[in-house]
Amino acid sequence: MTTDDRNFRLSRDVLPRRTQATLTLDLDARTFSGEAELTLSVEQPVRSLVLHAVELDVSRAEVHGGGRTSRASVRVQPVSETVALDLDAELPKGEARLHLAWTGRFTGGLRGLYLAGSVAATQFEAADARRVFPCFDEPAFKCTWALTVKVPPGLVALSNGRVLAEELEGHHRKVRFAETEVLPSYLVALVVGPLVSTAEETAAGIPVRTWCLEEKQALLGFGQQTALAVLPRLQDYFGLPYAFGKLDQVGIPDFEAGAMENAGLITYREVALLLDPATAPLSVQKRVAEVVTHELAHQWFGNWVTMVWWDDLWLNEAFATWMAYKIVDGWRPDWRVWLDFDTGKATALHLDALRSTHPIRGTVANAAEATESFDAITYEKGGAVLRMIEGFLGEESFRAGIRDYMRRHARANAVADDLWGALARASHAPVVELANAWIRQSGYPVVSVGLEGNRVRVSQGRFFSEPGLAGPETWPVPLVLAWGDDRGRHTLPFLLEGQSGEVTLEAAGPVRWLDANAGSTGFYRVAYSAELLAALGRSLAALLPAERIGLLADQWALVRAGRARIADFLDLVLAFGAESDHAVLDELVGRLAYVEARLVDGDDQERFRRLVEGLFLPRLRQMGWDPVAGETDQDRLRRAALLRAVAGVARARSVLAETAPRVDRVLNGQRTALDPNLVDTAVAVTARDGDGELFDRFRAAFPQEPDPAVKRRYLLALTAFERPELVDRAQAMLLDGAVPLQDFASFVHGMLANREAREGSWKLLRDRWSTVMEKTAGAPMLLRRVVEALGNLRERRHLDEARSFLSAHPVAEAQQAVAQTLERLAQDVALRERLVPEVSVWLRGSSTT
Ligand SMILES: [Zn+2]
Secondary structure (H helix, E strand, C coil), rough: CCCCCCCCCCCEEEEEEEEEECCCCEEEEEEEEEEEEEEEECCCCCCEEECCCCCCCCEEEEEEEEEEEEEEEEECCCCCCCEEEEEEECCCCCEEEEEEEEEEEEEEECEEEECCEEEEEECCCCCCHHHCCCCCCCCCEEEEEEEEEECCCCCEEEECEEEEEEEEECCCCCCCCEECCEEEECCCEEECCCEEECCEECCCCEEEEEEEEHHHHHHHHHHHHHHHHHHHHHHHHHHHCCCCEEEEEEEECCCCCCCCCCEEEEEEHHHHHHCCCCCCCCHHHHHHHHHHHHHHCCCCCCCEECCCHHHHHHHHHHHHHHHHHHHHHHHHCCCCCCHHHHHHHHHHHHHHHCCCCCCCCCCCCHHHHHHHHHCCCHHHHHHHHHHHHHHHHCCCHHHHHHHHHHHCCCCCCEEEHHHHHHHHHHHCCCHHHHHHHHHHCCCCCCEEEECCCEEEEEEECCCCCCCCCCCCCCCEEEEEEEEEEEEEEEEEEEEECCCCCEEEECCCCCCEEEEEEEHHHHCCEEEEHHHHHHHHHEEEEEEEECHHHHHHHHHHHHHHHCCCCHHHHHHHHHHCCCCHHHHHHHHHHHHHHHHHHHHCCCHHHHHHHHHHHHHHHHHHHHCCCCCCCCCCCHHHHHHHHHHHHHHHHHHCHHHHHHHHHHHHHHHCHHHCCCCCCHHHHHHHHHHHHHHHHHHHHHHHHHCCCCCCHHHHHHHCCCCCCCCHHHHHHHHHHHHHHCCCCHHHHHHHHHHHHHHCCCHHHHHHHHCCCCHHHHCCCCCCCHHHHHHHHHCCCCHHHHHHHHHHHHHHHHHHHHHHHHHHHHHHHHHHHHHHHHHHHHHHHHHCCCCCC
């Protein structure tokens, strides 16, 4: 039997029931040793036990079973990341105990057990528990975990269970944790470091604490209060109590993902947990609330009921994504977080319009492939499809189905069809067919809509962003139509099955306008007939903000796809000139920023900037810099969007001259010199124009700064400077180790987005590619984001260089990202070549007359 195959999966002949283990950590030497007793259920007689292990030196393996004890010989199988323990006699059916002793090393990346500054932390998902424990490292093998650690005295040690006992033992403090509920190995966690916490508080009877390094203690309250607020709401939704006894949340100083849902011990990138509500932008507060809620939702969906295999990882992530917005929206409706959800959905719509996209649920042969599929399709498209299904079934039926699923598969594993089955039973609707069409088929439809009298005609085809491409696929599309007549606004759900369909509106008088994606809750694009589009342009105020955003985004996508004219799009933008909703303004500014960055050259650049300035500067002047009494968050965010337009896109001199002194005051410690929502933009635009002295101030401030959002702001500001000598200094930082590993990809992104730094940074990355690969070796998600940052390149020669470079240096860990980035870049380059002349003509007034 060979088990040394990359796609090897464990047999079900032997199942773990309990893992009792003691780990002794040496943080200085970055090594550890372990001892364990595994209780096994032998389902079929075996001569060999196979467990996962990577770079562990197993010195002892002894099996007690069938009335005898035998020493096993250890065979290391590196390709399948396993060890085979060969026995001298057959191990019969029944219970057995396996005793193991081993040693290992901390990893140099951000997975397995690693050192983040002074904190030792674990990150096991998808398959890195095997770097710490010999174990059954697949999600279907759930067992209880009774862990003990020996750590240097004076350090806090946290794990999934609460602390049962601690004592000094020689040079170590020995900490014993309560045995857990059954858990798959990827949810086991350990954090050891000089940490401090909030006071313990309870939510629904569950003790909750939030932890960080001492110097950041003032930033703990918001994450703690969020957990206390949302935990009971989740419990209500699932109709099931939180199962893991206690909850600890910890900010880890260097962390690859946003956060990790380890049962009872959630670990976070600091910027996703720690903030000061007095100085944090609202966007940062909402993001922290969303991440905390996402990880807590996993405590049920994923931790209590676990996927059988990584091919259903998408369901874990899609569900937690959708649930977080649902719960936060119920808690803080004033935040309007569904509009933020739409921002993520827009990323997924963009990605999913490429030829190189993938279905939500694909075949996953091994854990590395699972890691690669953590992208916008998995999270945001998956979440959007769940939202669409909830809309189709109704909130009550959907929740009843979820509750049934949680009860039936309690403590166990399940597959997606188990969930669809539960939803179908609760709703008596054809959920399985609907869901499978959306999750097994790549892409999504563009729905063409026309109106004759009161009759709406719709048809669908697959949408590609590449001009001229089309596909034969169709989807069951749960459309919701919104329209206006003499009596006001109405909505009508309508399931489009097959290529085309029609429906008659019961309108009073003529239909004044029609939106074919009401509330923008559907995952599709809409192409309106010219008459309907003109009617929408005249009726913008009748649409919800999410619908206005959807209209802009769809029209822009049609321009990219060669199905609509840029001149008409720019005319539509002018029709939005009086827009007051900040979320819609954000969408507008995002499109204008793209045009400014890629579609205007020479004199046109200045012409375009002055147009944007003319549109938005008077409104910014009217609002002023400082919030006035009685202002709402919506007002503050509107001011922030206007500043992005005027200072960020238009580079308006008069405003930049006022921005710099305010940033100076903020840097001098006067944090209230700028409204928190303005600081990110103000710092970035000031850095762009800044001199060496300002560069030095950011460079000195970022390593000292305790607030992670401020730290990140100052670090990334260094990528925005445009003076050549400062571009050089930022480039030198790129690879010299000054940038924390977790921020490396964002730093690369910033350098490539900076038009003065792009050329040199791109050359540097190619020249020093082996260093880039070494840096990201233990952090494959970061490597993927580095590849994605190449999408900031602009010219055809860049595209040619990127193609030949990436084919000469294939990135095995990020093949999807390479294909997607090159495809998207090719489209951006072609779009630029096609549209620069058209935008130029429009700017000179020919098309607006
Ligand atoms: Zn998640």
